[in-house]
Amino acid sequence: MEKQVFNPWKWQDQRSYVQAVEVKNVTGTLYCAGQAAVNADGTSSTADMRTQLLQAIDNLETVIKTAGYDCKNIVRLNIYTTSSAELLPIFFEIFKPWVEKHGMQQAVTLMEVKSLFETLKVELEATVVK
Numbered sequence: 001m002e003k004q005v006f007n008p009w010k011w012q013d014q015r016s017y018v019q020a021v022e023v024k025n026v027t028g029t030l031y032c033a034g035q036a037a038v039n040a041d042g043t044s045s046t047a048d049m050r051t052q053l054l055q056a057i058d059n060l061e062t063v064i065k066t067a068g069y070d071c072k073n074i075v076r077l078n079i080y081t082t083s084s085a086e087l088l089p090i091f092f093e094i095f096k097p098w099v100e101k102h103g104m105q106q107a108v109t110l111m112e113v114k115s116l117f118e119t120l121k122v123e124l125e126a127t128v129v130k
Contacts, residue, residue, distance in 0.1 A: 001026050001129060003075070005105050015092065016099040017108040021075040028130040030069050034080065034123040035060040036116060044118040049086045052121045053094055060124045069128045071102040076127035077109075084112045087122060 006020040007013070037045035037052035038059065045052050064071055081087040087110075099106075106126075116123055 001073070003073075003105070003129075016096045016104075017077075018105050019107065021105060021107050023075055023129050026129045028069070030064065030067050030126075030128040030130075032060060032063050032124075032126040032128065034078075034125040035063060036120040036123040038120070044120050046119045049081075049083070049121050050090045050094070053087070053090065056122055056124050057094070057098055060126060064126070064128055067128075069130060071128075072104055073130065074102075074104050074106045074126045074128050077106045078125040079108065079110045080113050080116060080123040080125070081110070082113060082116055082121050084110070 002024040004022045004024075005018045006022065007018055009019070012019060035056050036059070037047060037055035039045065045055060047055070061071055064074070079087075098104075
């Protein structure tokens with residue numbers, strides 16, 4: 001696999017994402033369904049935004065590893081939240097170390113939505129390549 005990042009500016013570097021990722025010679029592509037703070041028994045979390053974001057990240061990592069892929073090869077990450085005002089104060093303190101831990105270089109879109117399933121506050125949807 002060949003991966004090339006395109007950043008016409010520098011400001012996104014401090015936010016731990018890139019503007020575009022080109023991938024060539026891919027041997028596999030994994031399209032992950034949105035991962036949220038859903039417990040192993042299928043129940044939705046009622047925890048605060050911080051706890052839900054951490055669990056959503058853990059659940060996304062579990063899906064990616066189970067499929068035989070690596071988080072470092074996430075090329076696209078869509079983030080859905082029911083409250084940007086609640087998410088953003090804690091987002092980068094959690095997100096940046098996670099991105100750095102895996103050496104990720106991914107395009108990111110953050111969207112505030114009216115609601116998510118049941119009591120969920122944040123959901124992560126990823127595309128991963130090999």
